[in-house]
Amino acid sequence: xxxxxxxxxxxxxxxxxxxxxxxxxxxxxxxxxxxxxxxxxxxxxxxxxxxxxxxxxxxxxxxxxxxxxxxxxxxxxxxxxxxxxxxxxxxxxxxxxxxxxxxxxxxxxxxxxxxxxxxxxxxxxxxxxxxxxxxxxxxxxxxxxxxxxxxxxxxxxxxxxxxxxxxxxxxxxxxxxxxxxxxxxxxxxxxx
Amino acid sequence: xxxxxxxxxxxxxxxxxxxxxxxxxxxxxxxxxxxxxxxxxxxxxxxxxxxxxxxxxxxxxxxxxxxxxxxxxxxxxxxxxxxxxxxxxxxxxxxxxxxxxxxxx
Numbered sequence: 001x002x003x004x005x006x007x008x009x010x011x012x013x014x015x016x017x018x019x020x021x022x023x024x025x026x027x028x029x030x031x032x033x034x035x036x037x038x039x040x041x042x043x044x045x046x047x048x049x050x051x052x053x054x055x056x057x058x059x060x061x062x063x064x065x066x067x068x069x070x071x072x073x074x075x076x077x078x079x080x081x082x083x084x085x086x087x088x089x090x091x092x093x094x095x096x097x098x099x100x101x102x103x104x105x106x107x108x109x110x111x112x113x114x115x116x117x118x119x120x121x122x123x124x125x126x127x128x129x130x131x132x133x134x135x136x137x138x139x140x141x142x143x144x145x146x147x148x149x150x151x152x153x154x155x156x157x158x159x160x161x162x163x164x165x166x167x168x169x170x171x172x173x174x175x176x177x178x179x180x181x182x183x184x185x186x187x188x189x190x191x192x
Numbered sequence: 193x194x195x196x197x198x199x200x201x202x203x204x205x206x207x208x209x210x211x212x213x214x215x216x217x218x219x220x221x222x223x224x225x226x227x228x229x230x231x232x233x234x235x236x237x238x239x240x241x242x243x244x245x246x247x248x249x250x251x252x253x254x255x256x257x258x259x260x261x262x263x264x265x266x267x268x269x270x271x272x273x274x275x276x277x278x279x280x281x282x283x284x285x286x287x288x289x290x291x292x293x294x295x296x297x
Binding site: 002003006010013014017018020021026029030033036037040043044046047048049051052055056059060063064067068071072074075076077091092094095096098099100102103106107110111114117130133134137138141142145149152153155156157159160163164 | 197198199200201202203204205206207209210211212213214215216217218220221222224226227229230231233234237240241244245247248249253254256257259260261263264265266267268269270271272274275276277278279281282285286
């Protein structure tokens with residue numbers, strides 16, 4: 001039963017991941033990403049991380065992918081990309097070699113270190129107190145990091161507002177005037 | 193016989209490494225900045241999967257706390273990154289990652 005769940009959710013994860021990198025339309029890539037994220041959430045459930053599975057669905061599939069889709073629609077880049085164009089001729093082959101080599105090396109390492117993992121017996125399932133244990137750990141051992149993430153979120157929001165703000169016409173005129181003044185002063189310096 | 197096999201930590205680690213490699217490959221071959229961001233999300237998810245697998249393996253909840261922080265940082269990163277992409281693509285529509293080789297606006 002566990003093996004069946006593992007195989008099915010792994011198939012979801014891998015099909016979704018391949019869809020993200022192989023589909024031409026960005027909207028379809030975002031929807032493939034949802035498939036991958038749901039597969040990872042199923043893995044979290046079978047690994048007894050119930051809270052993280054819920055957060056994975058709510059934050060990743062609910063917020064981040066929606067943000068992706070929102071930006072795709074906002075910018076109107078939802079037309080299919082031509083994947084035939086290759087600015088660097090060997091880039092795709094090299095990327096394939098890098099991907100295969102990376103996964104090969106990682107899997108070789110894992111398989112070699114398998115005995116280390118197998119030494120300890122699998123621990124009994126923690127049952128229903130996953131959220132309680134996570135909360136106790138988060139608010140006792142990692143409370144400073146938790147508070148700092150709030151600072152991070154504030155900085156990210158403020159920075160994004162600043163980045164995407166459209167400059168008003170008055171500010172644009174002021175900037176142009178400043179540039180012109182700079183140019184004339186430089187010209188005077190050059191004459192001197 | 194097949195049903196008796198219970199997926200161990202090794203299975204999850206292998207799956208996570210394949211997912212990470214797919215994400216890295218996608219980051220290298222795709223030229224649309226939005227899709228490149230999605231590939232970064234794939235790689236982050238692969239790492240999250242290893243964190244949770246090791247957390248349950250060693251009975252230490254710290255791994256799940258780390259995943260929690262990765263989620264928060266990923267959300268912040270997506271917000272800032274998409275802001276940058278919006279301000280770039282507003283100036284030059286249809287720009288790919290290769291068109292952005294210079295920092296000049």
